[in-house]
Every structure is written in structure tokens, then in C-alpha cells.
Amino acid sequence: MSPTSVRLSLLDRSRTRAGEPDGAALRHTVERAEQAEALGYHRFWVAEHHAVPGVASGSPPVLMAAVAARTGRIRVGSGGVMLPNHQPLVVAEQFAMLEALFPGRIDLGVGRSLGFTAPVREALRSDGADTFADDLAELRSYLDGRAPVTARPRLDHPPPVFVLATGRGLAVAGDAGLPVVLGGPVLDDSAAGERITDYRSRARAAGAEPYVVVSLDVLVADSVGAAHELAIPEAWALAAARTTGAFPALEPVDVERPVTARQREVVDAAVGRTxxxxxxxxxxxxxxxxxxxxxxxxxxxxxxxxxxxxxxxxTRLARLWARRP
Structure with a gap:
């Protein structure tokens, strides 16, 4: 894959910020999408998190509709819809409707993550069973018109499906012949290269062209030190989640907070991965x-x-991408 053929896209998780209402995060997501389109980004995806203080987006299809209505070219998608939380038919109907309203611009990224905490999982009626592969197949059957019931609106060209891969998700994506999105622990795994190779082999065996999307934090500033400083709010939120069980709103870099040795370790590791x-x-x-x-x-x-x-x-990321040889 030559550098010039590699696409550049954005995932926005509608992160809340201390001192602001949650609605401000959603409005900023839409504004960021408009800027991304102007800068030439290929896709703009939104996330699904339930009852998490640090994330305002619990319904990707609703937020996608707002983003797509305010943009005209950029692809709009979910990163992703968590299938354990939804009936596949309902997901198919939601994304068929989006595709009908904004033809040729909708992506359906799906994942298998459960709710963040036990009370959230209970509220989502999750029984913890891993039926992801079956749910994925059922979802695709509705989109492709192969199911016993027909998801409406009926589409000649349903939106493409991407699999957000964790654990054995790479194999599931490959066997299904679907594009895969990799991030976080999967990229950190020393066996990531072998797993990606296996995914590609499985996708080709399924008669599909493999497609790998890598997702991670990228920050461009005047210097390494300035960029690392910008990474601290997100790293601190991750450290708080790992040690207190609550993923908080973003806070300014200069906020004074007591930090345990374990939290410092998580912050340093998170900044290092950025x-x-x-x-x-x-x-x-x-x-x-x-x-x-x-x-x-x-x-x-x-x-x-x-x-x-x-x-x-x-802006700087789009600019440096455009200059790549």
C-alpha cells in the first residue's frame, strides 16, 4: 500500500468537558465534522457509549443524521454500534434509513463491547452471551435482503459494514470478508502483525479484498512537548477510569489533582501510545x-x-497528510 493511497479519517467520541453541558459536546462533534469535510478527510465517525460521564454520544444513528445533514461529501459512520446492545433488525432499519436519506455516504461500523459497568449492562438487558458472529450475519442478511423479513427502506446498495476488532474479532471480520478497524490493545499486542496477516488470508478465502483501518490518537502541535501536553486530559481520564471505575469529562491540562503511582503509570503509558x-x-x-x-x-x-x-x-494532520510523498 503506497502512502498516497492510504486514506485519512476522524473518529469523534463526543467527549464532554468539565464545566460544560453534555449538549455542547454533541454540537462540537457536528462542528468538527464540518471542519473535517473542509479539510478533505475521507470519513467522520461517531461513537456509542452508555451512561458514561465523559461521553455524550449514546446513539450513533441520531448523531450521524445530524452530522450528515450539516455536511455534503464526507462519509459518515459509526465507530461503532455495539451489537450486543441492539436487535440486528433495528440496526439494519436505522442504517437503511440513513443511507436512503444520504445515499453513498453512510458507513456501519459494529463492535461487540458491552456496557461500561454492571448497572449499565443490566440496564441494556445484556446477558453477557457472545453472539457477535451470529448477530453480524443476521444484520448483514437484513441489509442484503436475504432475511425472512425485509428491512425498510429497501436498498439496492446497502451501506458497507466494518468490524471493530478486539480479541478474536479479527478472525470474525476475515471470515465474513469485511473491512476491519484496529485500535488500542489490538495494536499494542506483539502478535498484531500475525493477526493482521491471518485476517487478510481469511478475507481473501471469503472472496473479499481485505481492508485494514488503524485507529489511534494523533496530536500535532508546535513541538513534541506541546503535543504531549495536549494528550494529558485524555490520558488522565483513562487513568481515572482504570483506578476509580468512572470515565470522567475532560479537564484542562493545568488542573491540580492528586495522582497515585498507578494513575501516573497509566497516564505515561497513554501519552506514550499517542x-x-x-x-x-x-x-x-x-x-x-x-x-x-x-x-x-x-x-x-x-x-x-x-x-x-x-x-x-x-488542520495540521490534514496538511501533513496532503504533503506525504
Whole structure:
């Protein structure tokens, strides 16, 4: 895969910010999508999280409709809809409706994650059973018109389905012949290269062309130090979630907070995983990532408290991508 053929996209999780109402996060997601389209990004995806203080988006189809209505070219998708939380027919109907309203622009990314906490899982009526592969097959049958009942509106060209892979999700995606999205622990795994190779073999055996999207935080600033500073709010939220069980709203970098040794460890690791720096540094690290994974697309999932800094980072990332040889 030559660098110039690798696509650049954004995933926005509608992160809440301390001192602001949740609605501000949703409005910012729509505004960020408009900017992403103007900058030439290929896709703009939104997330699904339930009853999480740090994330305002619990319904990707609703937010996607708002984003698609305010944009005209960029593809709009879910990163992703968590199938354990939904009936496949309902998901098929929601995305068929979106595709009918915004033809040729809708992506359906699906995942298998359950609710963040036990009370949320109970509220979602989750029994913990892993039926992802069967649910995925059922969902596709509705979209393709092969099911005993017909999802409406009926489409000649249903939206493409992507699998957000964790654990054995790579194998499920490959056997289904579907594009796969990799991020977080999957990319950190020392066996990631072998798993991606296995995915590609399975996809080709299923008669499909493999397609790999890598997703991770990317922050571009004037210097490595400035970019690392921008990564701290998200890293701190992750540390709080790992140690207290609550994923909080983003806070400013300079907020004073007591930090345990374990939290400092999580923060340092999270900042280290972020591709952060000036344009030269970020470009070099992205080259290494793409060479290692053979990815077809980068889905940057960055967030930080300072919206102006985030806007500037998105602009710089698009600019350096356009200059790639």
C-alpha cells in the first residue's frame, strides 16, 4: 500500500468537558465534522457509549443524521454500534434509513463491547452471551435482503459494514470478508502483525479484498512537548477510569489533582501510545505505523480539552497528510 493511497479519517467520541453541558459536546462533534469535510478527510465517525460521564454520544444513528445533514461529501459512520446492545433488525432499519436519506455516504461500523459497568449492562438487558458472529450475519442478511423479513427502506446498495476488532474479532471480520478497524490493545499486542496477516488470508478465502483501518490518537502541535501536553486530559481520564471505575469529562491540562503511582503509570503509558509531536515527528511515526500494519486507512480518534488546539491539530494532520510523498 503506497502512502498516497492510504486514506485519512476522524473518529469523534463526543467527549464532554468539565464545566460544560453534555449538549455542547454533541454540537462540537457536528462542528468538527464540518471542519473535517473542509479539510478533505475521507470519513467522520461517531461513537456509542452508555451512561458514561465523559461521553455524550449514546446513539450513533441520531448523531450521524445530524452530522450528515450539516455536511455534503464526507462519509459518515459509526465507530461503532455495539451489537450486543441492539436487535440486528433495528440496526439494519436505522442504517437503511440513513443511507436512503444520504445515499453513498453512510458507513456501519459494529463492535461487540458491552456496557461500561454492571448497572449499565443490566440496564441494556445484556446477558453477557457472545453472539457477535451470529448477530453480524443476521444484520448483514437484513441489509442484503436475504432475511425472512425485509428491512425498510429497501436498498439496492446497502451501506458497507466494518468490524471493530478486539480479541478474536479479527478472525470474525476475515471470515465474513469485511473491512476491519484496529485500535488500542489490538495494536499494542506483539502478535498484531500475525493477526493482521491471518485476517487478510481469511478475507481473501471469503472472496473479499481485505481492508485494514488503524485507529489511534494523533496530536500535532508546535513541538513534541506541546503535543504531549495536549494528550494529558485524555490520558488522565483513562487513568481515572482504570483506578476509580468512572470515565470522567475532560479537564484542562493545568488542573491540580492528586495522582497515585498507578494513575501516573497509566497516564505515561497513554501519552506514550499517542502519536504526538510536530508535523515532522508525527509524519515519521505514522510512516512506521503504516509500514508495520500495512493499513489502508488511518482513523484518528484524538481528543483534548482545548477545542482550539484540537481544531489546529486536525488542520495540521490534514496538511501533513496532503504533503506525504
Amino acid at each position: 502519536i504526538a509531536g510536530d508535523e515532522t515527528t508525527v509524519s515519521a511515526r505514522l510512516d512506521e505505523l503504516l509500514a508495520h500494519t500495512g493499513a489502508d486507512e488511518l482513523l484518528a480518534s484524538t481528543s483534548t480539552f482545548d477545542r482550539d488546539a484540537l481544531r489546529e491539530s486536525d
